[in-house]
Amino acid sequence: MPPKTRFAVVALFIFLCWKGHSQTLSSVILDSTTQEPIPYVTVQLNKRGMITNEEGRFSFRLNEKVNESDSLFISCIGYESIGKPINEFTENIIYLKSKAIELNPVIVTNKNYSPKEILELVEENIEKNYHQGLSKKRVFLRQTFQNNIIQTDYTLRKSTIPALNKQFLDSVISTVPKSSTFYTEILGDLYGGSDGDEQKLDLIKASELYDKSKELDYDALEARFNEIVKKNIKTDSYFKIKSGLFGTKLDSLELSVTEVDSTDSEALQKALEKEKKNKEERKKFFASYQRKTLGNLYENIPVFEDSDYNVLFRPGRYHLALENFTYIGNDAVYVISFSPKGSQEYKGRLYVNSDDFALLRMDFENVDPLRKFKLLGVSLNEYLAKGEVIFSKGKDGLYHLRYYNILKGNRVGFKRPVKIIEKNKNVKxxxxxxxxxxxxxxxxxxxxxxxxxxxxxxxxNTGAFEAFKEHNNVLPTYLPNYDPEFWKGYDIIAPNQAIQEFKSQVEIEE
Incomplete structure (x- = not known):
């Protein structure tokens, strides 16, 4: 199927439903020449911004303050901008035309700047162009986790418990999913500055999309182990787990299953209280994990000096080249490539406004593994980290982070002997x-x-930051299949085709 036809079929129609609070504007943006989708296009309406996903799609929530005559502005690197009233967007697909490179007077005047001098001007103007203090940001975070088992070989050397034999271990391994995909999405307000550890998060809503049939059935596995433990292990024993690297102690009683008699009100009440406490702990853990994830991402944007992408502050450590001139909207932009001279980790491109020397976008990719080691049979290879960082002007006239996308790849290996030893200090x-x-x-x-x-x-200010107290009471809603209604009424980045078509295997079989 030709690209134009394919995307015409899958594109979400632009539609305006002027009823209550359910108005939504959705579309896909394509290159008018190649018919290919254009990712990371900036779409703005009434000073509110949106970014298209990697498939060129966007979805914009329209509230009661939006009128049909309000203008939608669309801009992207190397393309002619579009700006016209919403009611004039009547096509299923929006096409952008490439913009011819014409050197404007600003670039002609500055044409003698070297790439290093341009980056020095970027650093010099950071405080003027970017707010680096405390802020409150409405953020949407989508996390995609794709895991796969590459190898699961083992040799059974010894087992003094007949039930723990090769047949049993093979059956356990066969139940472990070989691959799985897990999506988590959250919306919230993030309070903080450039320090990733000094952040506060007000969670609004969250979801988890995955196939439970591809999860390891821990309950069934635990039941099988418990049955073996009850028949073969003394209740006052403990286990020693050894791999030559570490040793740990596990009380065998922790493996036993405690059943609550529904007629025992006291025991039932304790069980309910324990369940409630566990739920509250899960909420705290979920909020804490999301806060740290957002903080780690935000503190690592390239206009902060401690960022991993330090090319603005250490230009002498990179090979720099002025590759081209282009436009983002009506702004003339320098395109500068960078690659490490020595031990620096990233290469990529920088897009710098020729007028105010603000960094508008950075594309980056690691050149060598970020971390790699192999010691005594344990190995780790962080082999991939690539993505984009995009800034745009806010209502205060300063540039702010609009979009951050990073894809990370890891491989972990374990090749070691493992011993699980039952010990009992009461057996003479x-x-x-x-x-x-x-x-x-x-x-x-x-x-x-x-x-x-x-x-x-x-x-x-500091007072507002300190006054805000976290009261996160949100756990992610589990979705077995993609549900387009879940985020209705909220601004998010449009889901890609894989997410929209996601269905759990259990649901299909039913």
């Missing part, structure tokens, strides 16, 4: 009771993507 003369000894050769891979969109940005 023979503390060691049973033993399971294995030689494990396993490898696991993951590709994780983080997309953060910033919709609203307000400067705040």
């Amino acid at each position: 003369g023979r503390r060691r009771q049973n033993e399971l000894s294995l030689k494990v050769d396993a490898a696991f891979g993951s590709r994780n993507r983080y997309e953060m969109v910033v919709f609203d940005y307000d400067q705040i």
Whole structure:
């Protein structure tokens, strides 16, 4: 199917439903010549910004303050901008035309700047162009986790418990999913500045999209182990797990299953209280994890000096080249490529406004593994980190982070002997009771993507930051299939085709 036809079929129609609060403007943006989707296009309406996803799609929520005559502005690097009233967008697809490069007077005047001098001017103007203090930001974060098992070989050396045999271990391994995809989406207000550890998060809504049939059935596995434990292990024993690198102790009683008699009101009440406490702990953990993820992303944008992408502050450590001139909207832009001279980790391109020397966009990709080691059979290879960072002007006239996208790839290996030893200090003369000894050769891979969109940005002072108290009471809603209604009424980055078509295997079978 030709690209034009394909995207015409899958494109979400532009539609305006002027009823209540359900108005939505959705479309796909294509290159008028190649018919290919244009990713990361800036779409603005009444000083509110949106970014198209990697498939060129966007969805804009229209509130009661939006009129049909309000103008929608669309701009992207290297393309002619579009700006016209909403009611004039009547096509299913929006096409952008490439913009011819014509050197305007500003670039002609500055044409003698070297790439290094341009970056020095960017650094010199950072405080003027970007707010670097405390702020409140409405953020949407989509996390995609793709995991796969590369290898699960083992050799059973010894087992003194007949039930823990090769057949049992093979059956356990066969239940472990070989690959899985997991999506988490959150919307909230992030309070803080450039320090990733000094952040506060007000969660509004969250979802998890994954196939439960591809999860390891921990309950069934635990039941099988518990049955073996009850028949073969003394209740006052403990386990020692050894791999030559570490040793840990596990009380066998922790493996037992405690059933609550529904007629025992006191025991039932304790069980309910425990469940409630566990739920509250899950809420705290979820909020804490999301806060740290957002903080780590935000503190690492290239206009902050401690960022991993330090090319603005250490230009002498990179090979720089002025590749081209282009436009973002009506702004003339320098296109500068960078690659490391020595131990720096990233290469990429910088797009710098020729008028105010603001960094508008950075594309980056690692040149070598970010972390790689192999020691005593344990290996780690962080082999991939690539993405984009995009800035745009806010209502305060300063540039702010609009979009941050990074794809990370990791491979972990484990090739070591493992021993699980039952010990019992109450058995005279023979503390060691049973033993399971294995030689494990396993490898696991993951590709994780983080997309953060910033919709609203307000400067705040220290008093406002300290006055805000987190009261996160949100756990993600589980979705077995993509549900277009879940985020209705909220601004998010449009889901890609894979998310829209996601269906759990269990649902299909039913």
